Amino acid sequence: MTERLSDEQLMKQLAEGKNQAAAVLYDRYHKNVYGYFVRMTRDGEASRDLTQNVFMKVIRYSQSWKEDRVFAHWLFRIARNIMVDYFRGARKFYDLNDEPEISVRDNDESVRAMEASESFDFLLEAMSKLPPGYRELIELSRFQGFSYKEIAETIESNENAVKVKTFRAIQKLKEIYTQIIME
């Protein structure tokens, strides 16, 4: 039990009914998946549920696991689908009165910290203003560390298209971010 099994080997076990394999995969990936949702939805509570749902789906669909697949890609494909459903549903309950929390701090260090976290907030805001396709490319290439080739496999596109689009996505993000901090 001490040898480290690959993601794909774990999926094979899961497909055979060994539910505990899911716990190991959860360990390895839940932080990534959670981060993905938080950056995409900006909703911590929802992201928690969405993350759990992703892994429950991994278990539920484990029967259809094919050996030539890469787990990380499949995982994010599931996450994408769940996110699309979330956005479809969330539109119904979007409350115009939702204001982001503004915390007030006293001393220098926390002001600096606040300023730093403020710029991260602006970055997240800029992310949320990106068209979803661009946002996803940023998410997968910068935050999930996927290579262009891996992204192409996950979103069913080709490597060159991903390369060009990702570059444009970064440019666009920078543009929007700059606009926000200028205001």
Place this chain on the structure above:
Amino acid sequence: MKRIVTIIAAFAIPVVMLGQTKKFEYTPKVKNKVEITNLLGEISLQNSNGNTIVIESDFNLEKPERADGLKLLGAAEDNTDLGANVSEENGIVSIQGATRQVRDYKYKILIPAGMAVNLDYNSPFAKSDISVDSFTGSLEIKTLNASVKITKSSGPFTINTISGNLEVVFDKLNQIEPSSLATINGYIDITMPGSDKANFEINTINGNIYNNLDVKASAKENNKDKDRLAFGMDVMRTKGANSYTLNGGGQKVFLKTISGNIYLRKK
């Protein structure tokens, strides 16, 4: 509640919709089962040509201007504009009434041939009766007071109701799976081609069985037992279970009433 059973040819009138009819179409990903719940308006079921479920209705709810761009949300979200919600999961298509107001409207639902339907009409608020015509596929219906009339179909059916009447005109009897019809206060009226094969299991307590099909009573163990309750009572009444075969026997048809009569007709 005592019901006076009178035979009224009320169902001869097909569902006629006054006012504008709107349509909603849905192609199921898996052609397996359809479950209809909470849709308490006047329902008529038929088969559709092809693989799409079609719902036609004269549903028309005045939406206040404020509601522009918003969808009606009741027990479920109205995603058809007909007061109903259609969704699909795990091979089951669900058609749910989204709001109480559906009761006042008519719904004609066309289902692709071969899909099984489960219709839950079991509500005291259901005002109308159910009609089914030219339907191929398995049908399960539950009502409280509503009557069910089925024409030109073969089953298999399971129908149960408390006070409704059940009328079925078989074009031929499905031989693969049995049918079961049960009512407490209503009557059961079955019409079948004289040449069909069937095994009738009939059970009525206070009702009478009227028949012009060529059925033969089958000797069953039960009938050998002395019916202690029949002692001293009107011997013309057949209490308990009675089995009859038609043309040597075929698929089973279970008929049960408590106080109503049972009519078996030759087509």
Place this chain on the structure above:
Amino acid sequence: MDCEAIKINLPEYIDRKLDEKTREKVEKHLKSCESCRALHEEMSSFLSFMDSLPSPEVPEGMKEEFTERLADLDIQEKKKVRVIPMWTKIAAMLVLAFGTYWMGYKTGEHKSEIVQNQLASEVSAQKQQVLLASLRDYTGPQKIEAVYNVSNTPNVNNDLIDALVYTMNSDKNTNVRLAAITALSGMMEKNNRIKQELIKSLAVQENPLLQISLIQVLTEKGVKEAKPQIESITNNEKTDESVKAFAKDIMKAI
């Protein structure tokens, strides 16, 4: 390489992920092109700013919550295999065997023996799951057929009775429950346990049709022990009028 072609390689260049050949081309171009050089600097700092974005903290309890759900799943799956009575395997076999059993039954061949043997042999866990999953989707008529076939098997063992009782008390379809009641009442003579189960079922049923049918069956067979149960139904406020009326009538005869 022209500027456009160089630009799209910048992110990978900054990450040092480019292949040697392309990397050299980019480097060479940057030395001589001021606008691309400026873009490279901007992008470099922006990307490292982005990379410094901290991962959101995973909220407390997430892992534990998942582990619990996982454990529940295990229990559910194991339960399914244990609790579902054996007859449902028969029903599944019957229906899944594409009618072979029925055919055999109708033509009088002793195919029923084959089915018994199939059941005697171990069904692997996965196969069971498939059977169980597909059973949930059976229609009312199919289940009635299964009940009917089960009640006609020559050897009525406890598993079969369990199965019919389970159906009588839990099936979603009233007509199916009715079929189970009929089947069980037909077997009442052979088995005292069935009598008890029918009486117990009276307390469980809420549908007037089923209540009346149970009362009918029990009184027709002269089951005096059912009297108290029938009385309590009659006295219960919630009971439908038609049931009360029927019960009162029939009680006179016991």
